Amino acid sequence: MITLKNVVKQYGNSLALDSVSLKLEEGELVVLKGVSGSGKSTILSLIAGLLKPTSGEVVVDGKKISKLPDHFAALYRRDNIGFIFQKYNLIADLSVKENVLLPLVPMNLPREELESLLEKTLSSLNIKAKEKSLVKNLSGGEQQRVAIARALVNNPKIIIADEPTANLDEKLSLEFIEMLRAMKSKNRTIIVATHDPLFFNLDFVDRVIEVQKAKILSCL
Numbered sequence: 001m002i003t004l005k006n007v008v009k010q011y012g013n014s015l016a017l018d019s020v021s022l023k024l025e026e027g028e029l030v031v032l033k034g035v036s037g038s039g040k041s042t043i044l045s046l047i048a049g050l051l052k053p054t055s056g057e058v059v060v061d062g063k064k065i066s067k068l069p070d071h072f073a074a075l076y077r078r079d080n081i082g083f084i085f086q087k088y089n090l091i092a093d094l095s096v097k098e099n100v101l102l103p104l105v106p107m108n109l110p111r112e113e114l115e116s117l118l119e120k121t122l123s124s125l126n127i128k129a130k131e132k133s134l135v136k137n138l139s140g141g142e143q144q145r146v147a148i149a150r151a152l153v154n155n156p157k158i159i160i161a162d163e164p165t166a167n168l169d170e171k172l173s174l175e176f177i178e179m180l181r182a183m184k185s186k187n188r189t190i191i192v193a194t195h196d197p198l199f200f201n202l203d204f205v206d207r208v209i210e211v212q213k214a215k216i217l218s219c220l
Helices: 040-047 070-080 096-107 111-124 140-152 170-184
Strands: 002-011 014-024 029-033 055-060 081-084 158-162 189-194 207-212 215-219
Touching: 002 040, 014 040, 014 215, 029 040, 040 055, 040 158, 040 189, 070 081, 070 096, 081 140, 096 111, 096 140, 111 140, 140 170, 170 189
Parallel strands: 029 189, 029 207, 081 158, 158 189
Antiparallel strands: 002 014, 002 055, 207 215
16 A cells, blocks of 8 residues: 655755565555664655655545645545654643644535534544644643544544554553554554654554664564
8 A cells, every 4th residue: 555665765965765665555554763863754654645755655535745846735635644743732721622623624525514523533532522622732642543543534544653652641542552452453554653662562453663863674
């Protein structure tokens, strides 16, 4: 479903990825393992169409997204990608409902459909009771659930999580891992970039790929 072919990403004299090739299958859950600065987040951003490679190709579902103009890359993200950020990227002064519905605003869906999608998503993450609460008044674990709800509300084919447990304690990290298990059971393709050891021996992870110094070092 996702293919990186000899991808190089360079920022000035700094090499973020050095001839990286990778194939991910539909419905696979893959963990990218590596220290900060190893290239994990760059791989995620390329798959999400947030970055373009300096050279090489990124192909998703048969489409060369590395060649898409910015406008079409934005449409690709809206229709295919759910992104869970390390620092949540929520708008603190908006409610849970407003944050979760943000990705759907450009789609001009009927109000009834928006409400249905919202209720289904919030209920699945046990955060429906917080719908009208401002994000700034939520706990870290609740904000994580809101961030996941926002990533899932448009029913994306691909879920990308960048260091999703970096701001969580072990209890909340384990809760997030169980949410991942549930997401995978729905045949979503999931890529997690992390250096959290909790992820490296999970029975539902298909592969752990080690990224080091801009290269793929191993694939287990």
